[in-house]
Ligand SMILES: Cc1cc2nc3c(=O)[nH]c(=O)nc-3n(C[C@H](O)[C@H](O)[C@H](O)COP(=O)(O)O)c2cc1C
């Protein structure tokens with residue numbers, strides 16, 4: 001990539017990739033206030049939805065092809081369709097606002113700039129799955145966003161969008177904003193449900209799945225903030241409109257958060273399938289003096305890519321075709337001046353710290369991997385250490401109780417795959433050690 005200056009202008013082609021849908025109100029002053037939101041089309045999707053049959057709404061979301069924005073890309077309409085009907089049990093909607101994946105920064109800005117879009121989506125989704133209670137589980141550190149959401153919920157109650165008999169429709173819904181205590185594992189949907197119930201946040205054995213045995217052992221849909229905030233737009237615009245953006249199998253707009261060695265880090269909403277080259281262009285180009293070396297497409301749990309992949313479409317299929325995943329579209333850009341071994345060490349230190357300890361491969365594997373990486377950075381590593389790291393990953397991937405353990409292998413395997421030489425530079429003494437002595441205690 002070229003070296004660019006601050007007065008950089010993105011190309012017409014990159015600018016054309018922008019599709020402001022979820023972000024369209026972000027720059028409107030006071031858009032988080034309910035009267036401004038209403039002026040900007042807010043709650044019109046809800047009025048329309050309440051006149052539809054719930055099953056038709058589920059079908060609409062299925063037809064739109066909306067896929068979960070929390071990382072795995074599971075089809076949202078299909079998930080809603082799994083909720084058993086006429087089962088005599090309460091149904092719940094839980095919004096996952098934990099946003100803990102390293103590098104991810106899309107849900108918090110959305111909740112800060114446009115909290116009513118989420119509240120409106122919650123009401124429509126709850127109506128569709130016949131839930132009369134919904135919760136937004138927000139990460140504990142995000143006090144500012146929790147405050148803003150609670151204010152939005154209060155305003156929505158005051159205007160009759162929440163509570164009993166919403167807008168005279170006969171449908172009632174209570175919505176609670178629940179702050180977690182700040183643990184990455186509580187973003188995993190079953191750990192989140194345990195935490196919401198007041199237990200220690202640790203993943204549950206599946207099956208049974210939350211669709212039948214979720215919150216308080218009742219049918220529950222867990223969806224990401226961006227997924228739910230997309231719903232009012234689909235209700236207003238229709239499935240065909242939604243499919244006019246993105247790609248055939250990954251339709252719709254997506255908020256990409258880009259950070260690292262770019263001139264203007266931030267959120268850029270584009271149709272799924274935009275390329276890294278376009279995103280870097282939109283973010284003002286690479287910082288002066290830096291050229292792209294490695295990047296994550298969707299947070300540290302998605303295997304890293306290199307400058308070979310600048311033009312690969314960033315949708316679910318495109319990222320899979322090059323051995324990684326779209327994840328949360330947390331694009332972290334690193335340059336030739338960043339140390340990949342150190343970056344990997346820091347990520348594994350994070351997984352080690354955040355491992356809930358329930359299963360041995362993840363608890364022990366991350367403990368040992370962080371020590372081996374530290375040893376390599378301290379100039380004490382051996383060639384055998386690289387094999388041991390890969391062996392540890394072999395014992396984690398597919399053998400861990402939840403996807404946190406699987407995700408921890410991504411930085412290690414992908415960095416060794418693409419940049420083994422950087423490890424060898426430390427091991428064979430060509431690079432000065434970064435640390436001295438052994439890692440003692442925590443990291
Ligand atoms: C360790 C871990 C952390 C996760 N953190 C989040 C998160 O912060 N937000 C989120 O929406 N999904 C997170 N997920 C994914 C959720 O388990 C779940 O798939 C998602 O909330 C489903 O919503 P969606 O279908 O709308 O994507 C995490 C998964 C794992 C394994």
Ligand code: SF4
Nearest residue numbers: 357358359362402405
């Ligand atoms: S993989 Fe890690 S986070 Fe997940 S259950 Fe096992 S120890 Fe806990």
